[in-house]
Amino acid sequence: MHSCIERKMIIWSLCFLFSLSDLILVLASSAKHLCPPDQRDALWEFKSEFSVQELDSSWWESDLKTERWRNNTDCCSWDGISCDSKTGKVVELDLWGSSLNGPLRSNSSLFRLQHLQSLNLSTNNLPGILPDSIGNLKYLRVLKLRYCNFFGKLPSSLGNLSYLTDLDLSVNQFSGELPDSMGSLNRLSELQLRYNNLDGNFPAVLLNLSELTDIRLSYNKFKGILPSNMSSLTKLESLEINGNLFHGSLPSPLFMIPSLIRLNLEGNSFSGPIEIKNISSPSKLEVLSLGQNNFDAPIQGSMSKLAGLRTLELNYMNTRITLDLSFLSHLKSLDYLDLSGNDLKFSSTLRLPSLGWLFLSSCNIVEFPKFLQTQTSMLLIDISVNKIKDQVPEWFWGLQIPHVNISQNYLSGFDGSADVIQRTGDVVTLDISSNAFRDPFPLLPNSTDYLFASDNLFSGEIPRAICDLVSLDRLVLSNNNFSGSIPPCLSTYLSVLHLRNNSISGVIPGGFMSYMLISLDVGYNRLSGELPKSLVNCTRLQFLNVEENRIRDTFPVWLRSLPILEILVLRSNEFHGPISYPGSSLPKLRIFDISRNNFTGILPSDYFAGWSAMSLPVVYFEGDSQYRFSGVGKPYYRASVSLRNKGSNMELVGSGFTIYKTIDISGNRFQGGIPESIGLLNELIVLNMSNNAFTGRIPPSLSNITSLQSLDLSRNKLSGEIPPELGKLTFLAWMNFSYNRLEGLIPQGTQIQSQSISSFAENPGLCGAPLQKTCGGGEKARNQEQEEDQVLSWTAAAIAYLPGVFCGFILGHILTSYRHEWFMRIFHSFA
Template identity: 60%
Template sequence: MMIIWSFCLIFCISNSVLVIAKDLCLPDQRDALLEFKNEFYVPSPNSGFMIIKGKTEKWRNNTDCCSWDGVSCDPKTGVVVELNLEYSNLNGPLRSNSSLFRLQHLQRLDLANNYLSGILPDSIGNLKYLRSLSFRRCYLFGKIPSSLGSLSYLTFLSLSENDFTSDSMGNLNRLTDFQLMLLNLSSLTGINLGYNQFRGMLPSNMSSLSKLRYFEISGNSFSGTIPSSLFMIPSLTYLDMGTNDFSGPFEIGNISSLSNLQQLYIGENNFNGPIPGSISKLVGLSALSLSFWNVGGGIVDFSIFLHLKSLRSLNLAYLNTRSMVDLSIFSNLMLLDELDLSGINLKISPTLHLPPPIKTLILSSCNISEFPKFLQNQTSLYYLDISANQIEGQVPAWLWRLPELRKVNISQNFFSGELTMLPNSFYSFICSDNQFSGEIPKTICELEILVLSNNNFSGSLPRCFENKFSRSILHLGNNSLSGVIPEEILSGNLMSLDVGHNQLSGELPKSLMNCTYLQFLNVEDNRINDTFPFWLRSLPYLQILVLRSNEFHGPISSPGDSLSFPELRIFDISENSFSGGLPSDYFVGWSAMSSVVAIDYRLIFAASAGLRESYHKSVVLTNKGSKMELVGSGFTIYKTIDVSGNRLEGDIPESVGILKELIVLNMSHNAFTGHIPPSLSNLSNLQSLDLSQNRLSGSIPPELGKLTFLEWMNFSYNRLEGPIPQATQIQSQNSSSFAENPGLCGAPLQKKCGGEEATKQEQDEEKEEEDQVFSWIAAAIGYVPGLFCGLAIAHILTSYKRDWLVRIFSAFLLC
């Protein structure tokens, strides 16, 4: 018996080993996955573009595909049922015949945070067993394919942060394909379509989505009213419809049973009039945002919020009310830990006590004139924003001693004195637009976000010897700082650096090469003496480069070496001493200015974790002949090149014509020669063009008249010649735009063109010739009768034998 049991045991073990050794993955599934991988370009680790290693990097043909990163298979059948390739650096369009659609048994597909730029193919409807689908932040565009409506098993759909569009409802009685698709997906429990370009109205019968728990469509252009049927869905717990164009009456409707809604975000829409008291019915709410509700300057009944005893987060920012609100009214909300009352006039009692759990308090633009003393007892406070008020004097020392405080924004006040007690525990400190003075404390080295712009700080920048490589934002512009920019102050995670408008000198620190996340670099109006930083092209995400008004010198091109800035949107090196010429292909690698390129929201300037960060970021640019300050969202849409005020020479590169997204081009005050390249006519978005103060010759290309957005242009002080083109966009310019070009002629200049003078002379000559011909004709007309008359008289006088008086009288009558 022991021998028999031993054989059985050996047989079972060996059989198990054979089963384990056998690949679970089916060959056709493996082939489809490998083909899908090869459909995309995946940057190599050495390219400088890859921050996170893609999941497909370790996929190998001789291994079990069910063990690959991001792949899960059905243990019984071996078919792939889950594919999660989020953050896998996939670059390229998703093709309609992609091998992905051969994975017919997929139940979960997550391709979020890749670069699939293109349309979502209709073939996605072939994956009929899908239960969860995410294309979040994939830079897709166009319409959502109607085939999505056939995915009857789908329970979760996320298409947020793309560029999808939908047609608005032209007829209120007819639903669009997008709306029909939405209603067809009756099994959905979660929908995320946030931050696209959807517009139109939502269907009124949203209650047909009876299983819906999560619904987010924020950041679009939906309009009309919010369907009250949404609040009839008993399973709904999360509803975010903020930042749209919803308007009209807001109605919750008759709720027969207690609502399960826990989070409601409808702020930043177009709601007008009183806030409905029916909101108090939603007693289960833990988060509520009604920001930017226009109550028309009327009185708000804040007592309606006191019924919401479960509230933890309340955002009532910028309600446009004339109410003076006593902050103590919110002291009854015992669970409240996040409160935003920005833009509301507040009354703050010296004896005020808010509930201890307050962690986030935003009181920006609340007409506060004294530092709120009740904050001294807020031992749980993590984030404080009292910016844009009228608070004077020094920051109270007890603020720095609050044990949990990590983020502070006190910008746009009248604070003064020195910063000497900034704690090491701070994560973010924003104090721009105040009157602080003295030196910057060394404790800034520990901060991830530091904004001290527009103050009176002096001295040198501290050297951070204990660099933790965590800093993401450093803005010190518009102060009186001197010395060099120390290498030690720059960290590997730096995203935004602004030290403009100071008195800094020395060279640009080459440690910036290590800041692979850097997007924004502004050193304008200093005394930096250096050559052009060609090494910045190794920064894959650099979008803003401003070197204006310094002492940079030397060439800005390298022979045989292209200068590629694929993400660059603003390039301003004006008012320096750069010299040399530019090759014709100089702008070939500037992709973001050549076409519409999606913005990587992971690296957009704010590094806030879900909380609105407000910090001073600006550059001074020249547009249409005047200096302007660019702030806010303009950084993402404004595309400009300014190389003016240097010593650049040679031809203007013909490749400038590929920068079709360019809005401003300023190449004035240089030594450019040759002709104006006709390729400029390809810049269909150009609004401002300045080529003045150069040595350009030849004529102004007539093709520039096709640029319908071109509002301002300047060709003055060159060597241009010939007639000014008679296009409307060109003729509308002031004559000063063409001044000091001796060879130019025609309107709007007073000088007539040579062709016009020649024409007038020819007309005068023709008139003179016509007068001469007329004189000869008149003479001929007079000569013939005269001759006839003379001959007749002679005949009469010689032929008739009459009295001579009679003969003379006869001749007179005849003539």
């Protein structure tokens, strides 16, 4: 009995020990999951190396991950951090779009994270060179540094990253050639270097990287002919080298790569015939882009070997070529075809594959293409910029194409009954701009969401039939001769309303303003009254242009409630009164034009303090650079605005809104000093404060606006000197200080000295180049005067010095004698 109890106790003890050991192991294992202190400290120090300031971009939103880090918590739980499950070491750092600002230093604490396998710092502002220290992260498999504003040469230490499989350095300012050391990246599969300034011949080091599946070198400065042994890249699936300076014939070895799916050679200087040779087995090629080159011979029949082709772009090739479209009949899988910018030859019996997307812009087509009648599943047709006359045929509406661009032709109307046209249920986008349409306004498909009808011959009142388009989202009727008033019946869901350059009168109705409104342009009309305060409800408004009307109102201070307003143009109206209110209310504003009104008052010194979009660097989106009509998502609305730049008027369209940052308050009655806070807008490009009554000195803080290209301060009451610091603004190509009360020497500097005399005229006190007036009788006289002043100064000093020495000697002797006598008395008293 006793032994039995003992055995049970032993068993229970062993079970307890095993359980306890398991618990210890679990706790120990759990402890290992925690981020080690050295890793946490390195991350925390890395965070402190940068300021966090949102970049200026309209196509992505920042995610301030590092702002949510807490130093007293496990760093493996921080946003953007992943750790090894066994060791707790940081293996992934993803701070994409975290608004980090500042250079990546060579001694950055980042490089203490020696176990990193994935690093993504894309879409941050890290201006500077990519330090060699990047090569210390020897376990990296993924490195993504896209949109970071890096410049200089690629560091040779990249070759140390022998585990690297994915490298993306796109959209920076890297220059020079690829370092030879990159030939050591034997595991590299994806390489993206698009949108940089890299040059030299095609990087031969890449031909040794047999694991490469994706090479993207688009929009650089690579040149020369492609190497003949490109077929050595046996696993290559995608090659994009468009937008470079390559030349020579179409490189046939590329078509011998059995795995190749996507090939983009667009926008180079390739020449010769388009001929596909040496394909022994069925090609896997699905995307072929050869447009914008100099091919000088018709397409050969061998194109039929690419039976699996789904996308073919042959746009804007040599204008001497006339393309015979019969070769397309062999491409049964073709879905996307772009032949824009070529002379086309096609017969009335031509039968194309069943296409989804067809671009035939600028092809010298003179009649509506009949071969479209066989297309039953098309999503988009673009036959803009041709010579097509008469009317759109009735059969066209039966094709039910959702996105239609027939702009820039000579079309005058639609053929077909109301039943045929209005009940066409699939038309979403209809662009009939720049044609010969005139009254009566044509019947429209009821399904139309986006209607572009600018630059035609319409007149009379805006037709109320437009109000029947219940799903209408974007309406552009600019550059016609519409009169009357804006119909209040317009859809309350409009996101874009452009009525620019018509003869519309009356007031802007306030009741129809949609909370969905993004862009409102009613410039160059005859509108009067006040700006409707109902716009305060349009919290999505980005673009507001009412220039060249007769609107009489005070400054719309309620615009402070519009958080994403980017463009405000009130030019040439009858606005009046002060405009002073805290500038921090306009954080997104990039174009501010209130010129040629009757605004008055003094601008407080901190007026521009919160205009952060004008002080942040621009992040360029690669799609901003060119416009193509597209039915994907919401089509581009072609906003435009007139600006005064470098003394001349210019029309700003499209991507210019992203690049230009301007302030124009000229032609008003402002007084007082120019606000010192103007110097905070260091990304400002155009500043025009002319034709006012500004007084005081030109603020030296203007020299902080390092991007400034055009400065006009003429016709004010400014006094004092032109700040010498302005001579350091290397981009300042045009300036005007005329008709003020300025004085003193014109600053030295290449940009200032290159200005015409008229830029400094009517300032009686100004002197020096480029004016003919010298300062103080000329340089020689001024130097002589300075020398004489120096001589007089030294003489005066000497005259003052000699009596001083004599007096000092006498005084010193007296003091010395007195001190000796005093010392002797003290000595005798102690003795």
